[in-house]
Amino acid sequence: MSTIRRTLMLGAMALAGALALAAQATNYSLWINGRTGGGQVHNHADFSYWGPATTAAGVNKKAINWDGYNNIANTNGIVRDALDCYCTGSNWCYVAAHSAGNLQIGYALSLYGTSARYKKTPSPNAGGQCSNSDGGTQTGWNIKWVNVAGGAAGGSELANAGDWALSEPLVADLKTSTARAMYNHNATGGRMFYMYAGASGTLYSFVLPGQDDEAIAYHSSGGISGSGGASYCNPSDWLCNDLTLGTAAAQGGRAKWSNHSVVFRDDAEAANHYTQGNWAGVVGRARADMAANAQ
Template identity: 35%
Template structure:
């Protein structure tokens, strides 16, 4: 009888421990950016292969949140970013489960918008989100989208393109409100002739450092750090201008202020940071 009682107690303890390990599961959640494809889905499949093999730089359990890559990342509905982010993070970042988020380009725009509009901190809403690794964040917009809108008199581009107009992106939400979650930026400076003539400062051929580093205003910057003051304008009319990162935004600690010599696509491999 004593052996049976002891065996039952041991079995119960092991069952509870196993259940606890499941409930404490940690996930890496990937959120993609602008694309010509529909990546709609929430789960372990990277629908239409946005990330390719780049997600292999991250170990452990992975979840992919996808949506129509031509749509405005601020919108809700079928195949829309905000709806699928809500579904994905509710399923995988609550009730004893925690997650780290890896976003790329406009995917960072999408998750930052979501966090800003939570109505409180993520933890107060029951979410356990350790951090956001923001790869080439487009949450500050892109001058390429602004140029496209300008030369076509507002008729060119899809909903995603229009959302990425610099003034639109910067005015879309309170960038200082991250829901209490740290946004860790990973910028690249491997530009491209043509695009780099339009993008100010360092760029990865799609977004400039003012966006990919989370600065509080647009400008031509070549460093990613908490604060930067530089002289702008033609002498003798030049003046010092100071740029600071939005509250809750930081350079990823594994980087120097220079950033990485990677382009907009290559930087998708840096989700491990």
């Protein structure tokens, strides 16, 4: 066989191999629940926390169920297992998180996002873990971006005030000072966090500063940096500084965490914190974006 023909054949084989690998690559949409859980832990098909599993919520959607009760440090392994399963090798993920799920994905990326991860075959066992694919490793996970609805990475004054059951280990993590000091919120591995902030809150408005969704205030759902929460509102409210859209600092100069962008600010004050078993509240805004763009 001539050298030219051999070269062409080898090139064709390499191209065929590359095309085969590309054909095997799959995108997934991971949904990380918040406090109270609701779905069966490790069951990635159980969307009972969110709403009907038949609702469009991104390509190949998976419910990354953790108990919504125990500390982030003690349950984050469940989330990392899922990221290993679906977001390594040739596979990529879109991630959506609600409430304390924001702490889960932020914690994973900040503390483990530059660690060596085994490439996995995306077929989890009953414990939510996947087997290694080829024995190779990679640095961190293949994540395109993260949508966060009613994000609790900045904590909630309801936890500070004892409005939630103090027996729950997670409530200690949700105190504003604890949540903000838990990990470096600026360290997202370059992944963008798109924030959806609800503002229909009335029940706990005397506890939560500024605008809120009945559980989380704008300082947290808007990704505002700093060691403690402050009052941020819609532009129509002259009593406190505005939560700005995009990555720009809030009115008054307080910066957002790096790679955090507010894409939905509830100027109509119509979206609350709760899914109500039907993808409702501010989660509905994030879900619509996932359905349209997580493909």
